[in-house]
Amino acid sequence: MDDRYPPIADHGLVGDLQTAALVSSRGVIDWFAAPRFDSPSIFGALLDCEHGGHFQLAPDHPEGSSKQLYYPDTAVLVTRFMSPDGVGEVIDYMPPDLTGVATDRHTLVRMVRVVRGTVSFELACRPRFGYGRAEHELDLGPEGALFRAPGISAHLQSTFPLERDGRDVRGTVTLNAGEAGSVVFTVCAPGGEAPPPPTVDSITAQHWDVVRFWKTWLRSSRYRGRWPELVHRSAITLKLLIYAPTGAMIAAATMGLPEQVGGERNWDYRYTWVRDGSLSVRALLDLGFVEEATAFVHWLVARLHDREGTDGEPLQTMYRVDGDPNLPEEILAHLEGYQGSYPVRAGNAAADQLQLDIYGEAVYALSQGRGIGRQATYAGWKAFTRTLDWLADTWDRPDEGVWETRGGRKDFTYSRVMSWVAFDHGLRLADFFRKPADTARWTRTRDAIFEQVMERGWSDAEKAFVQHYGGDVLDASLLLMPRVEFVSPRDPSWLSTLDAMDRVLVSDSLVYRYDPAASPDGLRGCEGTFSLCTFLYVDALARAGRLAQARYAFEKMQTYANHVGLFAEEIGPSGEQLGNFPQAFTHLSLIMAAITLDDALDDEEGR
Structure with a gap:
């Protein structure tokens, strides 16, 4: 050290x-x-x-x-x-x-x-x-x-x-x-x-104004569950990571902090990922922060408008907070990196990757905020339908996947699952708003994706859904499958998948994304357990009815929070926090897990 x-x-x-x-x-x-x-x-x-x-x-x-x-x-x-x-x-x-x-x-x-x-x-x-x-x-x-x-x-x-x-x-x-x-x-x-030069009196008065601002904002929270301090600290952290002029949420406040001390997995996370921001909409709405959820949805729709009349993909994986799509990656060679973790990168080349799952998360965000969607214009709806029509033509191809690997494109199961979500929720929106859309084609595509995942995303060897077609690698991103209703949380195939993840990816309730040795990702070294995945694991356990295991995992995860309740991206072998800090994905998944677990425990106590 x-x-x-x-x-x-x-x-x-x-x-x-x-x-x-x-x-x-x-x-x-x-x-x-x-x-x-x-x-x-x-x-x-x-x-x-x-x-x-x-x-x-x-x-x-x-x-x-x-x-x-x-x-x-x-x-x-x-x-x-x-x-x-x-x-x-x-x-x-x-x-x-x-x-x-x-x-x-x-x-x-x-x-x-x-x-x-x-x-x-x-x-x-x-x-x-x-x-x-x-x-x-x-x-x-x-x-x-x-x-x-x-x-x-x-x-x-x-x-x-x-x-x-x-x-x-x-x-x-x-x-x-x-x-x-x-x-x-x-x-x-x-x-x-x-x-003006500061005085003790002027700064003291300003201090109490700031205190009142935050307390007033937090009063909008409707969370009444078992972990108010933990959930509300996460909510404040998400608020701190939202760029107020546009409503765009960044992935983390920092850049270059390592996933492995001394390693090369050092990324710039100060940008807005479509995936992270879209999943935050549900967490914000569940807590009652409609203004923040609305602002992100408007930012997201603006990105769809940005590409109108152009060739190529309707969305890219991430943007700057003002919607600028240009994030050239450079190495800051004059910086040694945290504890010698070199290289330090500014910008992020993953912005140019093909990650098909983002369309599922984007449509999921729009469907979660259907009340927000009432404000959508006809032009906005047309941009939305053009996006799904494009996806209907392009979903069945390899991509870089949710974890932004740099080891080549594959047929990632999670990308297919979220493409299914895009059409499933797109159909719901078309029905809810009574808006024109090629619903027959969307339905055929949705069903084709489902059949393909069930046939090719399943490993008989592992008795589980796996990371990519033709392999046996487990992947924690699939913990979202029951939340997005691709499978029932108590379906035998899902419970078998959960058991397989317990055996392979879970270490004392902490969850790895995947095993880089089993699925090379184009980078040297390893990483810690991924805190987002641990909270998704809690969520999946609660939905599966494994409440004692879910609550214990959730309570243990709290022991890895820092002294003021913040989480970085990962947890290292000795319990140290690794990666960029604090990470929005971790805190929004904490909120999601807490609400799911609260509801499940309430149901059990009611019975």
């Missing part, structure tokens, strides 16, 4: 609904990109502790300990420091932008206060713009510091003195019990005016 890098899980997330930052329990902001989630980083020490840049605000005493928590029901993060001389706190938040308009101005606020004794805090602000590739200039005066880099600038203002440290800034402040201070880091366009 390289102690220059904190564990991935040793962070909380703050954000303003357009971008976000990670704050470690050491009081270090070591990931922040602005002005958008998918912008180049300003603080990126998680990817290179020497060259990435960071913003530290912590006691100067080498002894002591620290702990983090969220102010209840909010995205306001509190880092508490227990030192020999006293107890201090750093409170981090970003004021949410409520205009819904994309802006270049974003503010990180860091309040510092002492609640017992006397504590001296040290500040070190070392921005490294453009993933650490852009040089910056520093102007330091009585009103604070101004960092200027090509295309971007940032103001640093404080209620205590700051001094130059080369091209960076440092400062110290000693506070007694009851005293407080604040530091404000504001990113803006070049030449942007500095905000």
Whole structure:
């Protein structure tokens, strides 16, 4: 373990609904990109502790300990420091932008206060713009510091003195019990005016405004189940990962964090996957967050309109938050990667892959929000029917699959299952809205897909549905089959599949996506268990009536959450969190599993 890098899980997330930052329990902001989630980083020490840049605000005493928590029901993060001389706190938040308009101005606020004794805090602000590739200039005066880099600038203002440290800034402040201070880091366009100098009173008032915003938003939740803190923390996390100007949800707040420390599976997840966002619609609606679900559906329909009159696929796998389809992948060779996990990639070449399952998830999202669909225009319906007509011509071909493998195209069973979902739910929508569509052809195609999956997606050797035709590899993506109603959750063929997954993919309730050794994916190394799949496993167990097993797996999974209830993409062999953090897919599947399990337990108790 390289102690220059904190564990991935040793962070909380703050954000303003357009971008976000990670704050470690050491009081270090070591990931922040602005002005958008998918912008180049300003603080990126998680990817290179020497060259990435960071913003530290912590006691100067080498002894002591620290702990983090969220102010209840909010995205306001509190880092508490227990030192020999006293107890201090750093409170981090970003004021949410409520205009819904994309802006270049974003503010990180860091309040510092002492609640017992006397504590001296040290500040070190070392921005490294453009993933650490852009040089910056520093102007330091009585009103604070101004960092200027090509295309971007940032103001640093404080209620205590700051001094130059080369091209960076440092400062110290000693506070007694009851005293407080604040530091404000504001990113803006070049030449942007500095905000008013902060005062303790103005920052305190703003802090309570942010607290009220989050508490008011969370009151819309209609979840009344057994795990309110876990579910609501996941809901807040999803909200933090939604780009408010467009309603697009990113897959994770970070890029380049490894699925295996030292390995090459290091991807940029700061984009909007059609798959992830579409599945979030059901979770958001189940919790009562109709506005967020509606915004994503509108974003999704706009993507269908984007390709009208052009050849090729109606959708691609992912987009930038504004709908831009261009995500060229590059290697940032100057960054060593988290604990030496190289290469660090920006952009994502999987955007150009063929992944046929996304059409099933997209139509599933539209059908889950049928009330939302009442707002659809005739042009929107025509774009929808053109998409399904295209899929009717093209569904029966190999693709790269749900896991975005880079080992060549195959006839993936999950892709076929979700193509079936596209037609099954498309038919439901046509009937519900009484809109024109080639329903006879859609019905024939749906039934042909079903027959093909049942005949070619089944392995007699494994007595299970398998990853791709002609093989015996098990794949956890198929845990969604009962949720999307392709099979009954208690059908013998499904229960046999579930048993096979228990034997092969499940490790103490944690679930692997698949075995790369059995199904080469074009990449070196291995990965941890996939947290999304673990929650899908809980969901499938609950639907199958295996409630004791489902609840125990769900409760055990909670022990892998970090100290503030957040999950990364994967869990490693020693229980460590791996991959980009926090991951939307994990948190939305947690919500789905909790609701399914709650309903099943309620039914059992009612009986």
